[in-house]
Amino acid sequence: MRGFSHLPVFVGVAWLFSGVQCDVSCKGTDGHPGEAGAPGRNGWPGVKGDKGDAGTLTDGPGGSDVLLRIKGEKGSRGEQGDLGPKGYQGDLGSPGLPGKPGLPGPDGKRVVRGQQSDQDGDQSAFSVIRNITTYPSFSQTVKGWVEVVNIPGHFKTSTGEFICNISGVYYFNFHSVAKVSVCLAIVSNTLENKLVFCDYSKGGEQVLSGGVVLQLTAGDKVWLESHRDLQGANVNADTQSKQIIFNGFLIFTAQ
Ligand SMILES: *[C@@H]1O[C@H](CO)[C@@H](O)[C@H](O)[C@H]1NC(C)=O
Ligand SMILES: *[C@@H]1O[C@H](CO)[C@@H](O)[C@H](O)[C@H]1NC(C)=O
Numbered sequence: 001m002r003g004f005s006h007l008p009v010f011v012g013v014a015w016l017f018s019g020v021q022c023d024v025s026c027k028g029t030d031g032h033p034g035e036a037g038a039p040g041r042n043g044w045p046g047v048k049g050d051k052g053d054a055g056t057l058t059d060g061p062g063g064s065d066v067l068l069r070i071k072g073e074k075g076s077r078g079e080q081g082d083l084g085p086k087g088y089q090g091d092l093g094s095p096g097l098p099g100k101p102g103l104p105g106p107d108g109k110r111v112v113r114g115q116q117s118d119q120d121g122d123q124s125a126f127s128v129i130r131n132i133t134t135y136p137s138f139s140q141t142v143k144g145w146v147e148v149v150n151i152p153g154h155f156k157t158s159t160g161e162f163i164c165n166i167s168g169v170y171y172f173n174f175h176s177v178a179k180v181s182v183c184l185a186i187v188s189n190t191l192e193n194k195l196v197f198c199d200y201s202k203g204g205e206q207v208l209s210g211g212v213v214l215q216l217t218a219g220d221k222v223w224l225e226s227h228r229d230l231q232g233a234n235v236n237a238d239t240q241s242k243q244i245i246f247n248g249f250l251i252f253t254a255q
Helices: 002-018 064-069 233-237
Strands: 125-130 146-151 161-163 168-178 182-188 195-199 206-216 221-226 243-253
Touching: 168 182, 168 221, 182 206, 195 206, 221 243
Parallel strands: none
Antiparallel strands: 125 146, 125 243, 161 221, 168 206, 168 243, 182 195, 182 221
């Protein structure tokens, strides 16, 4: 580069020497060297060099790929960030499992069945008459009854027994009219003793009555029995008219 910029100077000097005509005897003194020229301009920037070789690990287990694989130590935990904004409301979940059964409730109040108006089963009443002249046999159930009322039929005329079908409290009574001494007993499997009622006739017509309130459960029985007490031996043979009426009815149901 530098030689190129000096070229016009050498050309000028060559023209100067070639244009002078001189003898062999011609002698002159040497000329003074010319002054140094001004420095040339800066050259163009060089082209970019080639990429250098990859560096190597000087004090480690392997090459650069190892460097990439070696993990650094875990940093310390950062401070907790601020609470984020509240999210959107989620979808409704599926229904849960059924809960356990609750504790049993308190005992119910007793309902008196008799207060229910149209229940046929709550009715029980009878009135039966014995209108035969033969004296009722001692120690036997009085029979020979004719029904006046028997609703719904708990009195059995065939056996002379009332058979309770609705547990409850009942009233039973009887009246007899006779001209001989009569003893009648109200008897029930629920009674320890027979309830004996006696009347001793002195010849005229006598009325005998007896009654009792009993608490019965279904299946209990009530009947009348002829009872021997102080009657004379002749009463069995008496054929005078005698009437017995036997009544019973449910006052109210009870278990
Ligand atoms: C009882 O029988 C007599 C005759 O045997 C009769 O006159 C009377 O009316 C009868 N009484 C009843 C309540 O059935
Ligand atoms: C009560 O009456 C019903 C219906 O007639 C009958 O089935 C049942 O055996 C009776 N119970 C008693 C104890 O008589």
